[in-house]
Amino acid sequence: MFKPHYKPSLIERIAETLHLIPKLHGEGLNDHPLSDKELQSYPSPDKWDHWEEYESKKWPRKVKKSYSIVPTNCFNCEAGCGLLAYVDKETNAVKRFEGNPWHPSSRGRNCAKGPATINQINDTDRILYPLKRKGERGSGEWEQVTWEEALSDIAGKIAKALKEGRNNEVAYHVGRPGHEGYMERILNSWGIDGHNSHTNICSAASRFGYAIWHGYDRPSPDHANADFILLLSAHLESGHYFNPHAQRIMESMMNGTKVAVMDPRLSNTASMANYWMPTQPGSEAAILLAMAKILLDEKLYNREFLENWVNWQEYMEKEEPSKESTFENFIESLKSVYKEYTPEFAAQESGADIEMITKVAHEIGRAGSRFSSHVWRSASMGNEGGWAVARSLHFLNVLTGSVGTEGGTHPSAWQKVKPKPFDNPPAHKFWNELHFPNEYPLSHYEMSFILPHMLKDSDKKLDVYFTRVFNPVWTYPDGFTWMDVLTDHSKIGLHVALTPTWNETAFFADYVLPMGHSSERHDWISYETYTGKWVGFRQPVLREIARKQGKKFQFTWEVNPGEVWEEDEFWIELSWKIDKDDSLGIRKHFLSPYRPNEKITIDEYYQYAFEHLPGLKEHAAKENLSPLDYMRKYGVFEVSKKASNLHLKKVDTTGAETDKKSGIVKKDGKVIGVMVENEAYEGFPTPSRKQEIYSQTMVDWKWPEYRLPVYIKSHVHQDNIDSSKGEFTLLPTFRLPNLIHSRSGNAKWLVELSNKNPVWIHTSDAEKLKVKTGDLIRVNTEIGYFVNKAWVTEGIKPGVVACSHHIGRWRRVMDPNGNRWASNLADVTKDGSKYKIRILDGIRPYESEDPDTSRIYWSDGGVHQDITHAVHPDPISGAHCWHQKVTLEIAHYGDSYGDVVVDTEKSMEVYRTWLKKTRPAPGPDGLRRPLWFTRPLRPVDEKYYLK
């Protein structure tokens, strides 16, 4: 065993003395001054203003470099994990991002996308300046303009629309929000029903399933304290809030908690699960209701919670009017309702193992109030009637009394803190049927993905349309219909894209306005990532440093790279310009609370918001900091560690009236709570203030068959799939831990890990098709097809094929360079209503200031699949049902890898077919929508009525 000392030999020392070779010694290479002490995770905050560390590239020479460390929060997904930006004092640029140990949600740890943020900042193809279209829309010619020009032009058009009463022609469409409460204020100040979002292709079905139970629309599972976890998701590796959830799921697992997963695909999560139930897509509710039946039959339910917090009296009155209204009769009635949902039936529908179904049901029963569960997209968003999956899952939480308990599943709203605005414009007085059409009265959020279809089939138009971190041409189903509409000036007047990177939708914009990444913008964020409540502050770190150095500037774009701006300031300036002559009543909502009659600055906005954040003032004062300065220093504040059982908050009944029959407590005409066992509690935001197993709303809105939680057969149910004809269910929504839709395309470290998305197909199916891994196959959908490679695997349920969501980016020859790590060069042609994408070239190395661009070692950029999906708006939740019935065949002669063909006339047909499934408004009293249903950017109540 030869162990050389790090001591230069005599020869080396002589050679160095004679200057034959450079001198490399003198630094004590065995000097490790600090490594004997216990190593820390992070520099302590007292060192953040001046942090020194050794340069890795010059190591083992100990060359120190100094940094300013400024906290912010990640913008790559809605989890908003904490980040520390290391700003090189010499170059005044961010060098690197690490986690923020002060962040109670992410606790200093990040997924791969956190540290990769530096790639997005340094992308050599980055849009650095505001751009305006030069030639025809979509022609790929752009010219740089000033922010002033862009603001004036856009403001002018909006002002004109407002003055002419065309309020419904101005819309803001958001992909990734990444903030709380900001845009509602802006849009209300303009007085428009102008908010559209991506929720109906994201989570609207799950949300509906929860909301119909208890008004709150998202689950916040307390995984850390759970005794059993059921995931209809892949939350150990991807999905909404994956990092903070994955941390806590694993903590629980290491403490002995078991995890069950329902997923037709072998995700990483399914790999780690104790119970993997690979389900036939859409059959999940059958399993969940079979489990409910077991809980009911074997008395594993939580009597106290059911008796006190479920609207069983209403159920008995309406479902069993002839029986005495007792809890026991209620249980007996339920047992008979669910007697068909045997484990055998569930196993038959789903293909899952019958013993596993029973075992998991027993585990859930045993976990009782410490049962945490989660569904966000997956089965809810894949299937027609998918909202029933979420409803059935929540049913199990209700039965076990694990709603809002420690270790159970909370309503997300309990964990969210919205900023108190310095000024609250009144609710607007409009109802935009392009966002909430009457055919979908119960639609959980806006019918965003049929916007172009509705525009095509009507005279409506959008005069000013903002797409904000939003890429429907690529991410949404039927992107070519979007392309049709976006290129039609009679439908879209002015298209303004607010985006950090180039994307397939921005190619069809009139203005492309660069907005900052994680370290280049202001945002207030607060998410239900564990049982505590926290508020994070995203801040432009270079601006913060400039401020501390006493530099003078007005706007963030002056200190960001190029002229990259941020939305918060942009909207203030735009609103001010819209109301140029102060006649529209907008400016009054943008006046500083500290300097009378002056326009508010962004610092003042946050100063006010943080001053009014409960607990922050006192906490900051301990360090002699103002609330804003505290948030600038730490980037986050934990408002409370735990927020459980909030429905049990007592209400003050002085001056209130109680309805004897329902127990509802009203004060000043407003419902404030409900009586339970002679005490007044807050309860849940439903008509009964309780969990509604019986939904009168479903009856009122013409869906009586769904008044109770039941199983709804999916549009891709086995009855509709003929495998002898090569028909399969395509699962197109699975995600990868290191990618994020359109925003990771310019992050080299993320893209080098994953850049192609073959179609997963089970070995037995591949054999029948005579297909091997790598073979080209044509995947035919209702409206076209795409040509992709096969990936033969034992990790997918036979009969189901899967293709990942994030990959298949493209740009056309005329488009500016962008995302060249991930995007193919494509030819997009149109012949009548038929569109075709043909890939001219894959991904190639290229020259740039970044030497890594010439080292690109992959060429396969994957295949764009979403654009071949027809829209499937669920008639009740309004959510897009992502799964597609597809026919697989070997690629035809002349097919090329990456080919995409779609007939947009066929897409309109499918849209109209699904439209026929709806049961449109009006509902009771001429309402467009149930009054108790929340709605983003809710108008005044009177607009809820169809006049």
Added chain:
Amino acid sequence: MKYGFIIDNRKCIGCHACTVACKAEHEVPIGVNRTWVKYIEKGTFPDSRRYFTVMRCNHCDNPPCVEICPVGALFQRDDGIVDFNNQRCIGCKSCTMACPYDSIYIDPDTGTAAKCNYCAPRVDNGLLPACVNVCPEQAIISGDLDNPQTEISRLLGRNQVTARKVEKGTVPKLFYINGEGSAMVPMAAPPTNNYQQFEQAAGVGHYAFKAAKRAIDIESEIISSRGNIPTGYQEENKSKYGVTLADGGGSRVDLMAQKATRTHDAPSKGILWGWELPAYLWSKAVAAGLFIVSSMTAIFSPYSVTDQFLWFSAITSLIFLVLTVLFLVKDLDKPMRFFYVLLRPQYGSWLARGGLIMTAFGFFVMVWIIGQLSGIDAIKNIAYIAGTASAVFLGVYTAFLLGQAKGIDFWQSPLMPYHMLAHTIMAGAATVLLYGLVSYDMNIIEISKKVLMGAIVANLVFTLSEIFSAHSTADQMLAAKIIFGKKYGNIFISLVLMGGNLLPLWLLVKAGFGLLLIPVALLVLLGIWVSDHIWIRAPQLIARS
């Protein structure tokens, strides 16, 4: 103080946060990784599962990379961290062969070797490694193995762990809780270059050098390739840039009777010792062998040898020695630092020792020249004896260097020195034979024929033994299969066994003194070169991670 790692596979979710955090911390170029995650899938649906294994330097207690580095660019700190100094590195890539874990890469920015260094710059600044910090599941645990109170020590005490290739004697300090067997043994689930989420289309690391030129070449091809996009799915082993289809070139053998597939990995770094090394072996054999055979002839031949012959030998030897050095320098990724082998030597390495041996040999050839020019026989005799001794070492030392390359099992052969000695004598005798034929020196022809025949027989014995005798590891066996199998089998049999040994042997016996012997000598030389080429290349196809 003895730093080590635990990878806790009960917790690892395969999210690649560690991969990226490390890239960010050290500005690692794309294509190469200091740490990465390998995915293995096994089982039949629904009893299938995916396994994630974090791969990186094991900070061995007995690091073979430190031993083999000729210039001490890799070194072990007294706290157990194995670190590197890119100011010393000459880019010889011996370390990449020595590491059984494939953890070292050549940085395309600097042309020097790099690997995980436990974030030594952070550790010396009082901070934990970047990967430990970022991991959402805290599945990477670092700490002092010598201290029983640390988390790592406590976990080691109470958990079952595995480590990679412990039998190599490297004493790895990285342990896996719940390690998966088919991930620990690379060829149990060999690399394919065609993974679930990416396919490799070009070289990385050392081979990314050519990248810039490739980028320009390609610009002009773009539109003309309409409809024919290169998907990157490479034909077996065919790539200008060193991408290897490292499943042994089609000679897959199932090492574990469970069907495990590798579905994600770091890209293959390619065959790092290319044509230059076999070329150096060949020219070195000629230089050394020529001197040995001619010196021995000069001393022991019953006939006196001509001065012309001796001059030919000395000069030709020197020329081939210079050629050897040139090939070696050509191989280096930092060719301008080649003299570091002599001026910054780390004498534990046989490459550094080889530098001395080459210098000594060159010196003694010069001594002979001086002796010849001055006419002093005593000097010439010293040169013959010392020169021959150094020539033997010269011809053979690479076997010991290859023996230090613990990553390549096939080179851990006790027969290798003898195999190389046989090559040396063969090369020398063939060259002497050529001289004899060209200058009609019958005595020389007679002697060299006999020596050549003996050397060929010895070579056949050693070469075939290396292939067919018992192998102590599966990787050795696989390499032998590659050499004799689909990939190189035909070339090996035709150009080496037949053309380079058996045919010459037969012709030497049969063909008297005719000019037919000229092609025989050339065939022998060709056979040596091809044999060296296969011996260096084939075993590199066996995956080390």
